[in-house]
Amino acid sequence: xxxxxxxxxxxxxxxxxxxxxxxxxxxxxxxxxxxxxxxxxxxxxxxxxxxxxxxxxxxxxxxxxxxxxxxxxxxxxxxxxxxxxxxxxxxxxxxxxxxxxxxxxxxxxxxxxxxxxxxxxxxxxxxxxxxxxxxxxxxxxxxxxxxxxxxxxxxxxxxxxxxxxxxxxxxxxxxxxxxxxxxxxxxxxxxxxxxxxxxxxxxxxxxxxxxxxxxxxxxxxxxxxxxxxxxxxxxxxxxxxxxxxxxxxxxxxxxxxxxxxxxxxxxxxxxxxxxxxxxxxxxxxxxxxxxxxxxxxxxxxxxxxxxxxxxxxxxxxxxxxxxxxxxxxxxxxxxxxxxxxxxxxxxxxxxxxxxxxxxxxxxxxxxxxxxxxxxxxxxxxxxxxxxxxxxxxxxxxxxxxxxxxxxxxxxxxxxxxxxxxxxxxxxxxxxxxxxxxxxxxxxxxxxxxxxx
Amino acid sequence: xxxxxxxxxxxxxxxxxxxxxxxxxxxxxxxxxxxxxxxxxxxxxxxxxxxxxxxxxxxxxxxxxxxxxxxxxxxxxxxxxxxxxxxxxxxxxxxxxxxxxxxxxxxxxxxxxxxxxxxxxxxxxxxxxxxxxxxxxxxxxxxxxxxxxxxxxxxxxxxxxxxxxxxxxxxxxxxxxxxxxxxxxxxxxxxxxxxxxxxxxxxxxxxxxxxxxxxxxxxxxxxxxxxxxxxxxxxxxxxxxxxxxxxxxxxxxxxxxxxxxxxxxxxxxxxxxxxxxxxxxxxxxxxxxxxxxxxxxxxxxxxxxxxxxxxxxxxxxxxxxxxxxxxxxxxxxxxxxxxxxxxxxxxxxxxxxxxxxxxxxxxxxxxxxxxxxxxxxxxxxxxxxxxxxxxxxxxxxxxxxxxxxxxxxxxxxxxxxxxxxxxxxxxxxxxxxxxxxxxxxxxxxxxxxxxx
Numbered sequence: 070x071x072x073x074x075x076x077x078x079x080x081x082x083x084x085x086x087x088x089x090x091x092x093x094x095x096x097x098x099x100x101x102x103x104x105x106x107x108x109x110x111x112x113x114x115x116x117x118x119x120x121x122x123x124x125x126x127x128x129x130x131x132x133x134x135x136x137x138x139x140x141x142x143x144x145x146x147x148x149x150x151x152x153x154x155x156x157x158x159x160x161x162x163x164x165x166x167x168x169x170x171x172x173x174x175x176x177x178x179x180x181x182x183x184x185x186x187x188x189x190x191x192x193x194x195x196x197x198x199x200x201x202x203x204x205x206x207x208x209x210x211x212x213x214x215x216x217x218x219x220x221x222x223x224x225x226x227x228x229x230x231x232x233x234x235x236x237x238x239x240x241x242x243x244x245x246x247x248x249x250x251x252x253x254x255x256x257x258x259x260x261x262x263x264x265x266x267x268x269x270x271x272x273x274x275x276x277x278x279x280x281x282x283x284x285x286x287x288x289x290x291x292x293x294x295x296x297x298x299x300x301x302x303x304x305x306x307x308x309x310x311x312x313x314x315x316x317x318x319x320x321x322x323x324x325x326x327x328x329x330x331x332x333x334x335x336x337x338x339x340x341x342x343x344x345x346x347x348x349x350x351x352x353x354x355x356x357x358x359x360x361x362x363x364x365x366x367x368x369x370x371x372x373x374x375x376x377x378x379x380x381x382x383x384x385x386x387x388x389x390x391x392x393x394x395x396x397x398x399x400x401x402x403x404x405x406x407x408x409x410x411x412x413x414x415x416x417x418x419x420x421x422x423x424x425x426x427x428x429x430x431x432x433x434x435x436x437x438x439x440x441x442x443x444x445x446x447x448x449x450x451x452x453x454x455x456x457x458x459x460x461x462x463x464x465x466x467x468x469x470x471x472x473x474x475x476x477x478x479x480x481x482x483x484x485x486x487x488x489x490x491x492x493x494x495x496x497x498x499x500x501x502x503x504x505x506x507x508x509x510x511x512x513x514x515x516x517x518x519x520x521x
Numbered sequence: 522x523x524x525x526x527x528x529x530x531x532x533x534x535x536x537x538x539x540x541x542x543x544x545x546x547x548x549x550x551x552x553x554x555x556x557x558x559x560x561x562x563x564x565x566x567x568x569x570x571x572x573x574x575x576x577x578x579x580x581x582x583x584x585x586x587x588x589x590x591x592x593x594x595x596x597x598x599x600x601x602x603x604x605x606x607x608x609x610x611x612x613x614x615x616x617x618x619x620x621x622x623x624x625x626x627x628x629x630x631x632x633x634x635x636x637x638x639x640x641x642x643x644x645x646x647x648x649x650x651x652x653x654x655x656x657x658x659x660x661x662x663x664x665x666x667x668x669x670x671x672x673x674x675x676x677x678x679x680x681x682x683x684x685x686x687x688x689x690x691x692x693x694x695x696x697x698x699x700x701x702x703x704x705x706x707x708x709x710x711x712x713x714x715x716x717x718x719x720x721x722x723x724x725x726x727x728x729x730x731x732x733x734x735x736x737x738x739x740x741x742x743x744x745x746x747x748x749x750x751x752x753x754x755x756x757x758x759x760x761x762x763x764x765x766x767x768x769x770x771x772x773x774x775x776x777x778x779x780x781x782x783x784x785x786x787x788x789x790x791x792x793x794x795x796x797x798x799x800x801x802x803x804x805x806x807x808x809x810x811x812x813x814x815x816x817x818x819x820x821x822x823x824x825x826x827x828x829x830x831x832x833x834x835x836x837x838x839x840x841x842x843x844x845x846x847x848x849x850x851x852x853x854x855x856x857x858x859x860x861x862x863x864x865x866x867x868x869x870x871x872x873x874x875x876x877x878x879x880x881x882x883x884x885x886x887x888x889x890x891x892x893x894x895x896x897x898x899x900x901x902x903x904x905x906x907x908x909x910x911x912x913x914x915x916x917x918x919x920x921x922x923x924x925x926x927x928x929x930x931x932x933x934x935x936x937x938x939x940x941x942x943x944x945x946x947x948x949x950x951x952x953x954x955x956x957x958x959x960x961x962x963x964x965x966x967x968x969x970x971x972x973x
Contacts, residue, residue: 073532074532074597074598075532075597077529077531079529080525080526080527145526145527146526146609146899146900147900157598175627176900177899177900177901178900179939183900216900219897238942238943238946239691239939239942239943239946242942242943242945242946242949243902243942243945245945245949246893246896246897246902246945247896247897248897441698444698444699445671445698445699445700447598447629448598448599448628448629448630448668449629450695450698485939487631487691487937487939487940488939488942490690490691490694490695490940491690491691491694493694493695493697493698494690494691494694497694497697
């Protein structure tokens with residue numbers, strides 16, 4: 070028998086609690102501020118768009134929060150997700166490094182997103198919500214929330230960034246299979262959408278715009294709440310199930326990561342894998358390098374500013390302190406639609422500010438080239454977002470080769486690219502280009518930040 | 522903890538041998554005949570297009586055939602595949618039946634096809650083949666062989682049935698990711714293709730035509746062999762790994778199937794799950810009903826004739842005794858492209874002739890409706906081919922409900938539909954229709970059978 074490739078946890082090892090990094094951060098997170106008054110915002114003001122259990126989680130500093138049994142019961146359809154040792158990739162690269170990846174593509178919709186979607190749908194269902202609105206970029210979050218809503222009998226309405234909607238008819242079909250309604254954003258259904266279309270009828274949309282539309286509709290109806298697929302504390306909390314499982318699986322493999330790599334758009338898959346390891350380190354445990362990889366076309370962590378900003382273009386959401394390129398920043402229509410967000414999770418931003426992680430940006434041509442190397446070796450075609458994690462992990466593996474180091478690399482293979490093959494078609498057809506920003510372009514984008 | 526949903530085997534339980542049904546059949550299979558002379562064909566004559574180890578397996582009556590270690594080493598990337606208890610589907614149907622499904626969609630290309638592709642690529646590689654040609658209908662087989670060839674450094678050329686090629690650009694992109702060359706069939710690259718195009722320049726193609734093109738090119742070059750994704754004995758042999766794993770997993774679940782259901786096009790996923798159970802029964806073990814489900818639009822088992830026929834339209838392949846609608850039969854362009862084959866595996870045909878299984882056909886509207894019920898409950902969107910197995914399993918579950926029987930149903934969820942969402946889009950858009958054949962249409966198709 071050759072050496073083991075997969076480390077599988079049985080269902081009864083599914084974590085019973087999420088891990089909350091807020092309990093271990095050396096200094097507290099900055100509070101969200103009211104978009105009108107600039108004053109710290111309380112639970113009551115958030116209740117217009119979120120159910121109370123979600124708001125409590127958003128503000129909690131408890132270290133462990135129990136995963137409700139009905140949520141675990143659905144997560145068990147695909148979780149615990151597998152951890153792989155990428156032996157064939159190691160061989161293809163000729164690296165002395167050991168490469169492991171946690172594979173979240175085994176979920177119903179092919180990424181980590183259902184981990185939070187199921188929890189959010191559950192808390193909404195027990196709080197009396199009948200209908201959830203949301204936005205989606207790549208379509209991963211929208212289809213995940215559609216699946217989750219179908220489990221609890223909730224209506225689901227998804228504002229899908231227009232350029233993704235047009236690139237990915239299969240994603241919309243997947244959402245419809247789960248009974249969701251999908252609308253390309255900006256749309257004429259909301260004030261926010263109409264205002265954008267009046268200015269630019271050909272707008273390709275952005276996550277910021279789609280969030281504005283979804284929040285507007287949620288705020289207008291009592292039976293409707295809004296759900297966000299990344300950025301916020303409770304979403305990252307739900308995703309920590311990834312890292313909690315990975316810690317157990319790496320133990321099964323008899324290995325400890327020296328470096329952990331993930332892609333960052335809003336920060337949820339990265340935080341999900343990294344935070345349980347970071348918490349361990351903050352409580353005096355083993356040190357580990359944490360690397361966040363973002364697209365050069367949307368360099369939030371590497372070129373943005375750590376400042377209070379709106380989460381959406383219409384300035385409806387609370388102001389949160391995060392790395393941002395400004396809420397009016399519209400990144401180019403790259404295929405990694407899930408990473409086209411002007412901001413970053415406040416928790417991830419804080420971790421970077423505290424010097425607890427590293428951030429780098431990668432061009433998309435390198436990402437797809439790395440992804441194809443990975444696919445040929447391991448058989449899995451990564452989602453365009455996930456190619457950034459693959460590129461980052463391969464960079465680390467090649468560094469180990471150069472330095473002759475046998476380090477252990479762990480990365481988050483956050484999703485497969487089955488619904489995103491147009492990106493590969495365009496890559497093969499030489500239709501993808503790299504993006505660079507001048508300092509003045511970045512300065513211009515940041516000049517619109519609110520002065521709080 | 523709620524009741525278990527998944528039954529996972531560890532890697533070291535991966536079967537070491539395939540199971541060969543030929544060893545246990547009560548009467549031997551009829552031999553293949555030479556397409557020119559009509560005389561039984563020998564290994565030497567097959568060696569123009571197949572490597573010798575494959576030919577030996579094709580003719581073997583040994584009960585157990587060892588799986589080579591390099592093949593197991595690649596299969597371990599995703600195998601053993603999971604067995605699920607469909608508790609949420611049972612609840613949605615309100616059936617007292619227990620429903621289990623073996624899920625083959627976890628493979629690199631999303632179906633059971635790599636089980637044989639890896640084995641065939643391996644035997645070709647050790648036999649000195651440099652290049653493999655093949656056909657693909659839905660694209661499942663073509664992408665699987667492309668993946669397998671990439672593992673052994675072989676060139677791969679795929680003739681893809683034109684209507685699938687046009688419906689599924691993402692499938693072709695997947696093959697290209699694994700470095701294969703994809704050509705829509707009928708093409709102008711071969712004599713067979715040119716002859717078809719001369720008669721009908723708008724031909725949508727068929728598996729029979731694509732096989733003719735692939736075989737023609739393999740026969741012309743010494744360094745090139747041909748690989749078939751279904752129908753032949755060795756392909757079904759490689760697929761028995763599915764049933765061998767399922768037997769162990771059903772034991773883990775403490776259950777024994779009363780009925781096993783699968784879809785049939787060429788017969789490989791059905792035979793793969795069913796044959797190990799059938800062998801057990803033929804050797805005096807437990808009885809179990811075996812149900813083959815095929816499309817009403819291509820009713821090979823239910824309306825075809827058990828007779829010698831060609832495998833391709835150009836009459837290049839040996840004559841094999843099987844259920845067939847005639848090699849000139851071109852089924853309508855249904856989305857279940859992998860089931861659009863005029864014939865059926867000789868082994869599956871023989872099993873039906875011996876009264877050891879049942880066959881039924883299902884209309885595509887029922888298939889997609891069943892698939893959506895399944896997807897909402899279990900989270901997995903089945904491939905169009907696989908919807909036939911789902912429909913058959915749901916028919917059995919509803920029969921159990923009507924009869925108040927607590928039977929155990931096992932079916933093969935042979936693949937996911939991520940690359941086939943156009944089928945669902947057309948279903949939602951009311952663009953799919955059912956098909957019925959009159960007796961005279963079937964008689965007409967069968968009238969072209971060779972007189973051997």
